[in-house]
Amino acid sequence: MQSVEAYQKERRKAGRLRKAGRCWQLYLLLLPAVAYIFIFNYMPLYGIQIAFRKYSARKGYLGSAWVGWKNFNRFFNSPDLWRLIKNTLTLSVYSLVVGFPLPIILSLMLNQCASGGTKRVVQNVIYAPHFVSMVVLVGMINVMFSVNSGVVNTVLEKLGHERVLFVGQASIFPHMYVWSGIWQNVGWNTVIYFAALSSVSADLHDAAIVDGASKRQRILHIDLPTIMPTITIMLILQIGQLMNVGFEKVFLMQNNLNLQTSETIQTYVYKMGLQNSDYSYSTAVGLFNNVINLILLSTVNMITRRMGGSGLW
Amino acid sequence: MIRDRKTRGDRVFDVVNITLLVLIGLIIAYPLYFVIIASISDPDVVNKGQVILTPKGATLLGYERLFQDKTIWRGYANTFFYTFAGTLLDVTVTTCAAYALSRSDLVGRKLLMKYFVFTMYFSGGLIPLFIQVNNMGLYNTRWVLIILGTVSVYNLIIARSFFESTIPLEMLEAAKLDGCSDIQFFLLIALPLSKAILAVLTVYYGVGHWNQYFNALIYTSKQEYYPLQIVLREILIQARQTEVAVTEGQIAELIERNRYAELIKYGVIVVSSLPVMIMYPFAQKFFVKGVMLGAVKG
Known part of the structure; x- marks a missing residue:
């Protein structure tokens, strides 16, 4: 009996190997991508261990002294800790609360737009800022909101207001960050909902019209439910990124005057690591951030699955 | 109706x-x-x-002045080079891998997919990658700006979904009967049918390279390697210092220069965004197509 089972297992294995051998050309096609990911994504994972060491480049990973949780403790006891977490969450939650519903509303509006020409023109216009580079976006903010020569302040002054130091004021920074982000991405983010809306069947709308449903009712009871799965997935993805504020933009918008609200965990990681060359500490802070993100993502994913929605995995 | x-x-x-x-x-x-x-x-x-x-x-004085600035021209040339070489590499590597992953007869497909997707959710972070790049001797080379970002897993998934839904299995079987190998099928039959996804990937990666500044900021310190975005950052955000006035003749020049500083900034924004904006009507269509493909199976 057993020998038969073993034999069958052996044969299955051999069959699988033969099949794998038959697609060796496919593995060849995969090789560059697999190698790239291995070198630039997996090999750095091995480097995470320096978060638990006192890393020195001369001694290498394994030669550097093991210090356990010391780097993490240093971060948890740091006076900056709460300010960093608060700033990071303020920016991300503010972005989420304002930036998440707006594209949904906009796409529902666009979908109802009766004039095809107007719709196309509006779409073309609102997608455009997405293609502007981060440096140019922040450059535009700096030039247009400049306290001395910015057009916004000039207009404010004409209207009888005082000039406002927009780019160098900690209390204004979150608003500048969030609303410039909305300007850049609100249009672009409608695309995915728009794609989902295209699957709403016309029959459903026609039937509802016969039953005397108004446009508002049809949007609420036909369009919105149809794109609900898309909305859920987008929400999961965004919540999983709550501790990942758009680093490149914050970094560019940051200056000594707004540091009180613009220093986030990621800019801190950058400063500690690349400006102060405190590699181990920076890696520890980065790892902490990464783990929190992963926990957030899996929690939200689990909750939506429990609620019967479609999760990510 | x-x-x-x-x-x-x-x-x-x-x-x-x-x-x-x-x-x-x-x-x-x-x-x-x-x-x-x-x-x-x-x-x-x-x-x-x-x-x-x-x-x-x-x-047009703003434009006249900024065209005299050599660093802008050099940045432009560098960015063109990085964008061209980088996009070529990215699209090639991604398409090859995506096609292989789209084949249901690929043994270990699920595991390979997990291998890629895992990196979307967890990474070593800034410093471990920095050390890795350094260890490979890529620091302060043009190579690093071309190589980094070769495989975007998001783009890989989009391309894979495309191949899965557009290349019929029957076609592969027929070609195989005629003695066609996997690579031959990919190059001679699948690719010519996939111009749309090639365009989507080119636009995605191309705009990414054009707008990229952060890799250049941390991995290069030589001015002659700087891409346009780094030069822009110096002009727009760090308000690059012009030479200090010493003689009286130069003071007048300096005042004149300050007068035009803002003008030059507007001009620089226009000039740097021009290629993307010219491509925009074309690019926008493919960008949207990419999102739609991604939405099918995200």
Whole structure:
């Protein structure tokens, strides 16, 4: 009996190997991508261990002294800790609360737009800022909101207001960050909902019209439910990124005057690591951030699955 | 058609809806429009806030001055090179891998997919990658700006879904009967049918390379390697210092220069965004297509 089972297992294995051998050309096609990911994504994972060491480049990973949780403790006891977490969450939650519903509303509006020409023109216009580079976006903010020569302040002054130091004021920074982000991405983010809306069947709308449903009712009871799965997935993805504020933009918008609200965990990681060359500490802070993100993502994913929605995995 | 039977409430809705949409469009378009008109207006008039709807005191001095700046030209040339070489590499590697992953007869497909997707959710972070790049001797080379970002897993998934849904299995079977190998099938049959996804990937990776600044910031310190975005950052955000005035003749020059500083900034924004904006009508279509493909199976 057993020998038969073993034999069958052996044969299955051999069959699988033969099949794998038959697609060796496919593995060849995969090789560059697999190698790239291995070198630039997996090999750095091995480097995470320096978060638990006192890393020195001369001694290498394994030669550097093991210090356990010391780097993490240093971060948890740091006076900056709460300010960093608060700033990071303020920016991300503010972005989420304002930036998440707006594209949904906009796409529902666009979908109802009766004039095809107007719709196309509006779409073309609102997608455009997405293609502007981060440096140019922040450059535009700096030039247009400049306290001395910015057009916004000039207009404010004409209207009888005082000039406002927009780019160098900690209390204004979150608003500048969030609303410039909305300007850049609100249009672009409608695309995915728009794609989902295209699957709403016309029959459903026609039937509802016969039953005397108004446009508002049809949007609420036909369009919105149809794109609900898309909305859920987008929400999961965004919540999983709550501790990942758009680093490149914050970094560019940051200056000594707004540091009180613009220093986030990621800019801190950058400063500690690349400006102060405190590699181990920076890696520890980065790892902490990464783990929190992963926990957030899996929690939200689990909750939506429990609620019967479609999760990510 | 039933849809033509509109109630009064629906007609009001339409009017309000279209008005709001046009208004939103105008608000979003205005900053871009303003930058363009400000770049060709008299800087004094701009600073007085009189340039609102049309350019005033038209001048091309800003452009003249910025075209004299060698660093901008060098940045431009560098960026063109990085974008061209980088995009070519990215698209090639991604398409090959995506095609292989789209084949259901690939043994270990699920595991390989997990291998890629895992990296979307967890990474070593800034410093471990920095050390890795350093250890490989890529620091301060042009290579690093071309190689980094070769495989975006998001793009890989989009391309894979495309191949899965457009290349019929029967076609592969027929080709195999005729003695076609996997690579031959990919190159001679699948690729020519996949121009749309090649365009999507080219646009995604291309715009990414064009707008990229952070890799250059941390991995290069040689000025001659700087891409355009780093030069822009110096001009727009760090307000790069012009030479200090020493003699009296130069003071006048300095005042003149300050007068044009803002003008040059507007000009630089326009010039640097020009290639993307020219490509925009074309690119936008493919960008949207990419999102749609991604939405099918995200």
